[in-house]
Amino acid sequence: MQTSISTTENNLVIRLQGRFDFSAHREFRDAVDGALQGAGRRKIVVDLGGVDYLDSSALGMLLMLRDRAKSSEGTVALTNCRGAVKQVLDIANFGKLFDIT
Amino acid sequence: MKLWVFYEHQGSASALVDDLQGFGHDIHCSPLRAFPASESEDLTEVDAILLEACCYLTYGDSLLKRFSSDPDSAVPRTILLFSDAPNPRLATSAMLAGADPYFHVIGAGAALAARLSAVGHEGRRTRQDAHFQETEARYQRIFAEEGQTATFLLGRLVDQDRLLDPALRYWHHASGAGGENLLLAMRTPSGGLHLLLAEGACHSLATVANALPLAPTFYRMTEKGFGLDAIVRELNLKVRQFFAGTRSIPTILVSISFREGFVEIWNGGFQEPLLVGVSEGALSRPKEIHPPLGTLDMAALHAGVERFSFEHPGGVLLYSPGLEALLPADPARGLHAYLQDRFSDRHVFSGFDPLVAELDRQAGHAELNAGLSLLAVTTDSACLLPMGDDSLAADSDSFGAWAVRFRLGPQEIRSIDVVPMILGLTGQFALPPGKNGELFVVLSEIYNNAVDHGLLGLDSCLKLGPEGMGRYWEERSRRLSRLGQGEIMLHLEVIPDISCPVLHISCRDSGPGFDHADLMGADGNLHELPYGRGLGLVRSLCSRVEFNQKGNEISALLPLPEVIKKAA
Numbered sequence: 001m002q003t004s005i006s007t008t009e010n011n012l013v014i015r016l017q018g019r020f021d022f023s024a025h026r027e028f029r030d031a032v033d034g035a036l037q038g039a040g041r042r043k044i045v046v047d048l049g050g051v052d053y054l055d056s057s058a059l060g061m062l063l064m065l066r067d068r069a070k071s072s073e074g075t076v077a078l079t080n081c082r083g084a085v086k087q088v089l090d091i092a093n094f095g096k097l098f099d100i101t
Numbered sequence: 102m103k104l105w106v107f108y109e110h111q112g113s114a115s116a117l118v119d120d121l122q123g124f125g126h127d128i129h130c131s132p133l134r135a136f137p138a139s140e141s142e143d144l145t146e147v148d149a150i151l152l153e154a155c156c157y158l159t160y161g162d163s164l165l166k167r168f169s170s171d172p173d174s175a176v177p178r179t180i181l182l183f184s185d186a187p188n189p190r191l192a193t194s195a196m197l198a199g200a201d202p203y204f205h206v207i208g209a210g211a212a213l214a215a216r217l218s219a220v221g222h223e224g225r226r227t228r229q230d231a232h233f234q235e236t237e238a239r240y241q242r243i244f245a246e247e248g249q250t251a252t253f254l255l256g257r258l259v260d261q262d263r264l265l266d267p268a269l270r271y272w273h274h275a276s277g278a279g280g281e282n283l284l285l286a287m288r289t290p291s292g293g294l295h296l297l298l299a300e301g302a303c304h305s306l307a308t309v310a311n312a313l314p315l316a317p318t319f320y321r322m323t324e325k326g327f328g329l330d331a332i333v334r335e336l337n338l339k340v341r342q343f344f345a346g347t348r349s350i351p352t353i354l355v356s357i358s359f360r361e362g363f364v365e366i367w368n369g370g371f372q373e374p375l376l377v378g379v380s381e382g383a384l385s386r387p388k389e390i391h392p393p394l395g396t397l398d399m400a401a402l403h404a405g406v407e408r409f410s411f412e413h414p415g416g417v418l419l420y421s422p423g424l425e426a427l428l429p430a431d432p433a434r435g436l437h438a439y440l441q442d443r444f445s446d447r448h449v450f451s452g453f454d455p456l457v458a459e460l461d462r463q464a465g466h467a468e469l470n471a472g473l474s475l476l477a478v479t480t481d482s483a484c485l486l487p488m489g490d491d492s493l494a495a496d497s498d499s500f501g502a503w504a505v506r507f508r509l510g511p512q513e514i515r516s517i518d519v520v521p522m523i524l525g526l527t528g529q530f531a532l533p534p535g536k537n538g539e540l541f542v543v544l545s546e547i548y549n550n551a552v553d554h555g556l557l558g559l560d561s562c563l564k565l566g567p568e569g570m571g572r573y574w575e576e577r578s579r580r581l582s583r584l585g586q587g588e589i590m591l592h593l594e595v596i597p598d599i600s601c602p603v604l605h606i607s608c609r610d611s612g613p614g615f616d617h618a619d620l621m622g623a624d625g626n627l628h629e630l631p632y633g634r635g636l637g638l639v640r641s642l643c644s645r646v647e648f649n650q651k652g653n654e655i656s657a658l659l660p661l662p663e664v665i666k667k668a669a
Binding site: 019021022023025029053055056059060061064067068084088091092 | 520535537549567635
């Protein structure tokens with residue numbers, strides 16, 4: 001999975017592309033480490049528009065990101081959720097934990 | 102009538118012929134001195150022999166032996182004596198030897214004609230009887246052949262070995278015409294038991310006709326892990342297609358879950374089953390009776406099942422109509438009440454054997470127009486069978502449009518990215534758009550669980566905590582690099598030729614298995630689970646998910662949209 005980070009005034013965006021499963025945990029972890037260093041209290045937005053497939057490992061990684069962001073009083077949102085990705089997030093009731101758009 | 106006159110005196114013969122003038126008989130005459138030569142004459146179909154009495158002592162025995170019991174004819178020939186004067190002693194001797202008791206005295210033509218008329222009637226009746234017997238014998242042969250054919254065909258359709266299930270006891274009695282009810286039994290992938298009892302026709306071949314749309318579908322869908330409701334829908338469709346709406350089949354289906362202690366019932370026009378040892382509650386007695394299979398079109402069919410919990414050991418008793426004719430049930434109360442009294446405080450099997458003994462005694466005397474059946478099924482969890490290795494091998498005859506099977510050893514598991522590989526392969530078979538994403542989730546969860554927990558023995562608790570994922574991944578990599586033995590078998594098969602096509606996915610690992618009961622019970626709030634979300638996702642996406650008893654094999658059915666069915 002490929003990751004990239006960009007920032008706006010209010011948000012820090014982690015853009016993901018490819019397959020988001022357990023095999024991507026190192027890339028995601030590195031991206032998260034980088035993002036949290038620079039985030040401060042900005043909202044972290046995970047752009048899932050480029051994700052082909054997503055499984056329960058990805059859900060765990062997103063929860064891990066949320067917990068870490070929370071510890072520094074940050075928030076996490078998920079954006080560009082479509083198709084199978086949105087379907088999985090809906091099944092897992094992640095709308096209760098994240099802003100999903 | 103065809104008559105043959107044997108004489109010594111020409112004048113006597115002529116006088117006899119005069120007596121028979123005007124009665125329309127076909128009369129032939131032969132002198133007895135030429136008797137050996139008369140052997141060559143055509144004496145077939147002679148209705149009666151008239152023998153001059155004075156010749157009886159010389160030729161009577163030979164004639165009697167030859168004509169009164171012709172081995173080539175079922176009709177005994179009649180031999181009457183004639184003379185110009187009565188001879189009672191001679192007449193008695195001849196009669197005792199087998200000749201007709203009438204002794205004709207020449208001149209009494211009317212009496213002779215009357216006697217010959219009676220002989221003619223008797224001959225015609227005897228010939229008719231012989232014809233009927235021959236016809237009946239022919240029908241018996243045809244019936245026996247049909248019965249043999251039916252037995253052969255039923256033997257191909259019905260898996261008799263499955264009826265030897267320790268959770269099941271049954272009693273069948275065929276009708277007089279060989280018709281019997283249809284009983285099918287099969288274990289599900291998770292060790293549950295499915296049963297089907299359908300009313301047979303009164304005739305053996307008609308019973309086979311009923312079995313044709315029912316048996317293969319029942320076995321196939323149970324083997325694949327379908328629930329009763331899906332099986333009912335498919336059976337109804339098959340019966341309507343097979344009989345073009347001209348026949349319906351009263352049928353009851355039962356599903357027993359030994360592990361979880363419940364029974365599901367769908368009753369399509371059958372007798373109300375008896376539940377033994379049912380938990381207290383509103384639904385302690387089955388209430389729903391649907392029309393028989395094949396009656397309703399698919400839109401009107403209600404395939405939902407009733408579910409009942411059991412206190413162990415409980416049981417279910419199924420029985421066919423007509424059984425009350427063999428049991429001393431009070432007509433005012435009915436057979437169900439009678440059986441309820443007999444089984445009220447007994448294990449379903451301990452009550453079954455004496456009941457069957459009584460039925461056997463009564464059925465031996467009764468003429469039955471329809472087959473009778475009695476089944477007892479126990480819900481005792483001791484009947485939870487260990488799953489053997491045949492749970493995947495059983496489907497070696499694939500029914501789907503396509504199927505793929507992989508056997509992966511340690512080397513393959515280390516080096517092959519299995520899930521994308523399978524997705525790439527299934528992509529060649531044109532799954533509908535959007536299904537790939539669902540298939541990825543299901544495959545990923547199933548396969549990775551088999552690797553992580555089945556072969557590598559990893560505990561999901563390792564994932565907990567801030568560094569949990571990293572710890573888990575490192576431990577996983579370490580164990581995977583050291584994995585020396587073990588295998589995973591993956592099987593995917595499209596099942597298109599049912600009313601709701603599915604992709605059947607199964608995965609079995611060679612690990613020790615696990616207790617999946619808690620995980621299977623969890624539902625609803627996946628976001629609150631520390632782990633185990635994957636199985637929750639699979640259950641949400643699939644119409645059915647089952648583990649085998651050991652917990653090292655999972656079977657899931659992913660529904661496919663209509664476009665696949667039409668394409669297939």
